[in-house]
Amino acid sequence: EAGVVQSPRYKIIEKKQPVAFWCNPISGHNTLYWYRQNLGQGPELLIRYENEEAVDDSQLPKDRFSAERLKGVDSTLKIQPAELGDSAVYLCASSFRTQGGNTIYFGEGSWLTVV
Amino acid sequence: AQSVTQLGSHVSVSEGALVLLRCNYSSSVPPYLFWYVQYPNQGLQLLLKYTSAATLVKGINGFEAEFKKSETSFHLTKPSAHMSDAAEYFCAVSASGSARQLTFGSGTQLTVLP
Numbered sequence: 001e002a003g004v005v006q007s008p009r010y011k012i013i014e015k016k017q018p019v020a021f022w023c024n025p026i027s028g029h030n031t032l033y034w035y036r037q038n039l040g041q042g043p044e045l046l047i048r049y050e051n052e053e054a055v056d057d058s059q060l061p062k063d064r065f066s067a068e069r070l071k072g073v074d075s076t077l078k079i080q081p082a083e084l085g086d087s088a089v090y091l092c093a094s095s096f097r098t099q100g101g102n103t104i105y106f107g108e109g110s111w112l113t114v115v
Numbered sequence: 116a117q118s119v120t121q122l123g124s125h126v127s128v129s130e131g132a133l134v135l136l137r138c139n140y141s142s143s144v145p146p147y148l149f150w151y152v153q154y155p156n157q158g159l160q161l162l163l164k165y166t167s168a169a170t171l172v173k174g175i176n177g178f179e180a181e182f183k184k185s186e187t188s189f190h191l192t193k194p195s196a197h198m199s200d201a202a203e204y205f206c207a208v209s210a211s212g213s214a215r216q217l218t219f220g221s222g223t224q225l226t227v228l229p
Contacts, residue, residue, distance in 0.1 A: 042219030
């Protein structure tokens with residue numbers, strides 16, 4: 001079974017430039033998450049989708065970050081314009097149901113460096 | 116509201132020695148608890164999870180953890196460390212019920228010495 005797929009794996013951009021990350025969740029998983037992981041810290045939730053609806057985006061910096069999940073499958077996370085502090089790993093994850101005990105499966109992450 | 120505290124950002128053990136990684140949680144409702152491992156340049160992989168069944172949970176790679184409600188702890192152990200166990204370990208908590216909010220600790224970097 002294919003896992004959560006993310007691209008690109010690595011991206012280096014200059015500040016003020018835009019960047020986009022793509023995620024394909026595990027087949028059949030209706031819940032999709034975007035997390036941000038700063039160096040030396042645990043992941044922090046940015047946004048959670050149930051099918052195509054964003055049900056929790058309270059931690060998403062909406063002035064520069066946007067996300068979409070068209071057709072309830074793949075998702076894209078965009079940053080425009082990027083700032084130096086956005087350098088982090090952006091992790092996509094998915095799970096089958098929104099229940100506390102269900103396992104969340106993570107992709108390998110998209111590593112962003114803003115210079 | 117829920118939170119996780121991982122005691123010790125770095126832990127070093129000798130190969131063959133006991134591994135003990137500490138995790139304490141805070142949750143206003145009965146929690147579900149998880150341990151994830153992250154190898155360099157990779158995503159997070161689930162080691163084990165507690166979801167209100169047996170308090171002693173066995174996971175992959177010989178790891179296990181015990182849920183202790185009275186101590187609000189969920190420490191991760193392995194009897195004998197291997198070099199391949201060197202990685203970063205994250206404890207996470209989510210509230211039982213319908214809403215899924217997975218909150219992570221800050222991680223513990225495990226070094227295994229030859």
